[in-house]
Amino acid sequence: MCGVAGFIGQGSRTDIKRMTDALQHRGPDADGFFHDQGNGLFFGHRRLSIIDIQDGMQPMSTTDNNLAIIFNGEIYNHAELRNELEQKGHKFISNHSDTEVLLHGYREWGEKLPGKLNGMWVFALYDRQKKLVFISRDRFGKKPLFYSIQNNTFVFSSELSSLVLHPSIKTSISEKSLKKYFAYGYIPSPGSIYKNISKLPGGHNLIYSISSNRLEIKKYWEFVLEPFEKIPSNPEEEWGEELRSLISKAVKRRLVSDVPLGIFLSGGIDSSCVAAFAASFMEPGALKTFSISFDEKSFDESKYASMAAAFINTDHYNEKLSLEKSKSLLSKIISKLDEPMGDSSLLPTYLLSRTTRKHVTVALGGDGADELFAGYDPFRALQLANLYSKLVPRPIHKGIQSIIGMLPVSHKNMSLDFKLKRTLRGLSFPPKLWSPVWLGPLSPVEIKELFNEPVDIEDLYSEAIELWDTCKTRNLTDQTLQFYTRFYLQDDILVKVDRASMMNSLEVRAPFLDIELVDFVRRIPSQYKYRNGQTKYILKKALEKILPKEILYRSKKGFGIPVGKWLKQPFFDFNKTILPDMLNSIFLEKIQKDHLENKADNRAFLWNYWLFKTWNQKR
Numbered sequence: 179m180c181g182v183a184g185f186i187g188q189g190s191r192t193d194i195k196r197m198t199d200a201l202q203h204r205g206p207d208a209d210g211f212f213h214d215q216g217n218g219l220f221f222g223h224r225r226l227s228i229i230d231i232q233d234g235m236q237p238m239s240t241t242d243n244n245l246a247i248i249f250n251g252e253i254y255n256h257a258e259l260r261n262e263l264e265q266k267g268h269k270f271i272s273n274h275s276d277t278e279v280l281l282h283g284y285r286e287w288g289e290k291l292p293g294k295l296n297g298m299w300v301f302a303l304y305d306r307q308k309k310l311v312f313i314s315r316d317r318f319g320k321k322p323l324f325y326s327i328q329n330n331t332f333v334f335s336s337e338l339s340s341l342v343l344h345p346s347i348k349t350s351i352s353e354k355s356l357k358k359y360f361a362y363g364y365i366p367s368p369g370s371i372y373k374n375i376s377k378l379p380g381g382h383n384l385i386y387s388i389s390s391n392r393l394e395i396k397k398y399w400e401f402v403l404e405p406f407e408k409i410p411s412n413p414e415e416e417w418g419e420e421l422r423s424l425i426s427k428a429v430k431r432r433l434v435s436d437v438p439l440g441i442f443l444s445g446g447i448d449s450s451c452v453a454a455f456a457a458s459f460m461e462p463g464a465l466k467t468f469s470i471s472f473d474e475k476s477f478d479e480s481k482y483a484s485m486a487a488a489f490i491n492t493d494h495y496n497e498k499l500s501l502e503k504s505k506s507l508l509s510k511i512i513s514k515l516d517e518p519m520g521d522s523s524l525l526p527t528y529l530l531s532r533t534t535r536k537h538v539t540v541a542l543g544g545d546g547a548d549e550l551f552a553g554y555d556p557f558r559a560l561q562l563a564n565l566y567s568k569l570v571p572r573p574i575h576k577g578i579q580s581i582i583g584m585l586p587v588s589h590k591n592m593s594l595d596f597k598l599k600r601t602l603r604g605l606s607f608p609p610k611l612w613s614p615v616w617l618g619p620l621s622p623v624e625i626k627e628l629f630n631e632p633v634d635i636e637d638l639y640s641e642a643i644e645l646w647d648t649c650k651t652r653n654l655t656d657q658t659l660q661f662y663t664r665f666y667l668q669d670d671i672l673v674k675v676d677r678a679s680m681m682n683s684l685e686v687r688a689p690f691l692d693i694e695l696v697d698f699v700r701r702i703p704s705q706y707k708y709r710n711g712q713t714k715y716i717l718k719k720a721l722e723k724i725l726p727k728e729i730l731y732r733s734k735k736g737f738g739i740p741v742g743k744w745l746k747q748p749f750f751d752f753n754k755t756i757l758p759d760m761l762n763s764i765f766l767e768k769i770q771k772d773h774l775e776n777k778a779d780n781r782a783f784l785w786n787y788w789l790f791k792t793w794n795q796k797r
Contacts, residue, residue, distance in 0.1 A: 180205040180236070182223040182248040182323075182682075183340050184302055186311065187331030189220060193344055194614055198222030199698055200340040203514065204219025204250070204680045212237035212304070217388050219304060223248040226683055228435055228540060238277050243271075244306045245285060245519040249277045250336055251321045252687065254431040254616075259283060259294065284312065289383060291710035292316075292398050296431070296693050300378075301333030301336065307586050311386040317399045318546070318691050319367065319380025319668040322676060324516075326375040332386050332393065337518035338370060349375070353760060357629060357638055359592065360620045363520040363786055366641045366669045368395075371517050373407035380668050395562070401663050401696070403649070403656050405703040414707055418720035420698060429455040432542055439540035442530060442686070443494070444737065445482025447714065448553075450490070450729050451721055452689055455541060457490045467492040468534040469542070470499050470526045474740045476591040485762035486729055491550075497533045499526050499739065505749050507793075511619045518793045520619060520786030521670050527678035535684040545671055549662040550699045551714040552655060552707040555592070555734065556616055559601055560654045563612060567605055575605065587779045589742030591735060596779060607635075610646035613661045616637050619783040627765045655704035742781035743787070746774055751786070756791045 181201025191213065192536050198209055205224025212221040224238040239246040253259070256276035264270065268282040276297075283291045284303055289312065298320035303312045313334065319677040324341045325334040328348060335341035342349050349372045357367050368378035378384050386392070410416040425782050433439065441453040450502065457465045471480035480496055487494035504525055511528050534541050550552055570578070579602045586593040604616040615621055626633045636643060645660040672688075677732055679686040689695070702716055709715035718730045744750070752770045766787070772778040 180226055180248075181333040181336040181340070181566065182250050182300060182302055183222040184220055185331055185333040185344055185346075186217065186219045186386065187333075187391070188329060189331065189344060190348055191220065191757070194220040194222040197343050198224055200343055201336055203683055204336060208235065208286045210236050212239070212248070214246075214304065214306065217306075217309065219388070221246065221248045221304065222304065226539070226685060228252065228437055228685055234572055236277060238281060240281055240285070245281050246283050246304045246306075247284075248278060248348075249299065249301040251297055251301070251316065251622070252432075252685070253279060253295055253297040253299065254363070254434070254692070255296040257674075261517040288463055289385075289396070289398075291511050292383060298687070298691075300336065309388040311384075311388070313378065313384040313386070314398075315378045315380055315382055317381045317401075317693065317696075318672060319738055320676065320688065321674050322673070322690065323378040323384075324370060324375060325378060325384065325573065327391070327393065330504045331389055332391065335485060335583075338372070338375065339514075339703055340516075341375065342372075346611055347375070349373075351757070351760075351794075353470065353629075354637075356577065356757075357633070359518060359520065359627055359790065360625055360628060360783065360786060361618050361622070361638050362614060363619050363782065364619065364670045364673065365519070366665065367516060382386050383669060401660075401700060403651065403659060403704075405519045405651070406701050409703070414716065414719040415570070417702060417716055418705070418723075421695075421720040422724065424692070424698055425451065425689065426455050426458070428689035429542065429693065430459055432687040432689050433459055437539040437542050438466075438537070439542065440468055440534060440538040441492070442541055442543040443467035443469050443486055443492070444544075445469065445479050445484070445486045445729065446544065446732075446734065447718065447721065447725070447730055448547040449463070449548075450486040450725055451717075452542050452544050453486065453492060454724050455488050455689075457492060462491050464492060464539055465492045467488070467494045468530060468531045468537075469496045470533075471496055472499055472740065474591075474743070476593075477735065477738055477740055479735050482729065482732065486725075489729070495533060495537065497529060499529050499697050501744050501747065503529070504739075504744065504747055509705060511678075511681065512789065513796055515677060516685070516792055518786075518790040519670070519673055519677070520782070521674045521787055522739050522741045522785050524674050526737060526739055527674055528681060530680040531682040531684045531686070535682040539683075540685045541679070542687045542689060543675065544690060545675055545688040546667060546696075547685075547714070547717065549659070549667045549671075550690060550696065550707075551717045552704065553714045553715075553734065554662065556613060557655060557658060558711065559616075560612075560658060560698045563601065563605055564609070564654060567609070570748065575602070578602065579606070583778075587742075587776045589740060589779070589781070591738055591740075599779065610643050610657075611635070611639055613658055613666075617666070619786040624783070626763075628762055629760065630762045630765075636649040653704055655708055655717070659704060659707070741785050742779060744780055745784050750784070750788050752791075753790065754791075756794050 181204030183197040200623040253276040300321040330344035331346040469483035604612040773780040
């Protein structure tokens with residue numbers, strides 16, 4: 179795993195060196211630079227050596243110097259592509275570098291190259307003859323890419339904090355992005371926290387013309403639900419067998435490494451599944467697994483992690499996250515965070531990554547399974563929510579909401595009052611807004627109060643609404659799956675894992691996002707993902723031959739932290755309002771006061787606000 183940066187236009191070697199140095203945590207092993215003076219092009223690269231340590235140095239060029247590349251990621255089918263390219267006459271210099279496969283692959287297939295890749299990537303490739311830069315981001319956006327054109331200069335980087343170091347880049351907070359941050363808890367692509375700076379969305383290519391100083395964004399892939407029309411007579415058996423085969427292959431591909439690797443193991447179905455398949459390819463007891471525990475029992479999963487580790491026979495490591503430890507970690511995290519993101523599980527993910535990095539350089543995790551197989555609690559609520567919204571008139575709904583609002587506040591993990599209040603908040607809006615309002619820090623009404631101005635709901639939730647409206651089926655579960663797979667996964671979950679792991683120079687791989695597995699799962703009808711009240715139904719049935727039922731059918735906890743309780747500590751200072759010309763200080767004071775006095779559970783917003791406030795002060 180690595181960091182990439184570059185620009186075409188104004189700037190010097192000093193500028194690219196400064197930008198690349200800011201990515202050292204992403205690639206601590208080496209740096210490298212490429213410069214084409216005639217076109218004013220600079221590439222910079224930081225390397226975390228994983229594959230072909232000797233011959234995989236970057237930037238890398240073809241022998242005729244017509245193509246040059248910087249690459250962040252892993253291509254898991256690079257050996258197969260290398261064989262195919264060699265049969266077409268391509269000559270390789272390296273032993274087994276996946277970077278060199280990209281160079282020859284682009285020469286052979288051009289813009290069609292990303293469609294042939296199985297992996298995670300961002301790469302920027304300079305085509306000297308065509309005078310263009312071709313940039314691609316993997317299908318789900320596991321690897322980040324920010325870019326901007328300012329002062330007639332095109333600038334890009336793996337992280338925002340690197341990109342803004344270029345002298346052509348000017349920054350100012352985008353009010354639109356800030357509203358979306360408080361609506362979702364993260365800033366969706368293609369936007370960023372700053373005006374005039376964008377993210378390249380997953381599944382897209384960027385082609386920048388040096389001659390015209392113009393860029394074009396092209397979508398090469400998107401996740402589409404296309405259910406099988408014919409259901410086999412025994413889908414649990416037939417699809418289960420195919421799922422086991424595909425997961426096994428996906429895990430095996432991600433075990434290829436020239437450095438030590440291990441597994442994130444929470445003791446839930448997803449990470450336990452990955453660990454079990456990984457262990458099947460290794461000597462008994464050789465696989466290292468890692469988990470995080472908490473003092474607060476409702477958040478702690480360590481007993482399940484230990485149970486899974488014992489069942490699979492792994493060398494298991496655990497570290498406890500306390501409030502005191504969190505205080506020391508938060509300052510480090512926010513100082514390295516290039517853009518605010520309000521998912522509080524960033525904190526335990528950072529500690530998990532730090533602990534893991536002490537022992538290995540690569541880790542496999544279970545990311546993507548909840549989104550692909552309908553694993554989240556909101557899937558359980560859909561049918562009742564639909565019935566409620568049809569039968570309960572608006573005035574009665576408001577009355578019910580007021581009564582439920584008087585329930586005592588509990589800061590336990592997924593407490594009953596939390597679920598009821600969140601559910602009713604979402605039901606104040608049309609179904610297309612349920613998921614974002616259920617998950618978001620603030621409701622549209624509260625965002626209106628925070629910014630002291632009317633809110634255009636269609637614009638505020640434009641990404642979620644578009645996914646809902648463009649879903650090929652009108653099935654509630656499918657439309658909700660669209661939200662999670664194409665939006666929440668990319669802009670929250672994968673961002674969190676990338677930032678937390680790369681702050682610790684740890685590469686994290688996601689077998690469930692293997693394109694062969696994804697292409698099969700998207701064809702499984704939703705009634706076999708959520709069935710008879712059971713989330714991840716078909717996955718659990720498939721894994722009954724692999725994992726014990728105590729792991730498969732236990733209640734889901736999620737990777738949360740007791741932030742509601744922690745936010746009452748003096749460490750979390752809310753006294754000084756930031757951006758007073760933009761945010762309503764009276765509203766902020768009331769939100770904090772109600773939380774401290776246990777009148778309301780405002781943990782989500784207060785955490786998001788505190789993180790943004792602290793990030794803004796450090797930038």
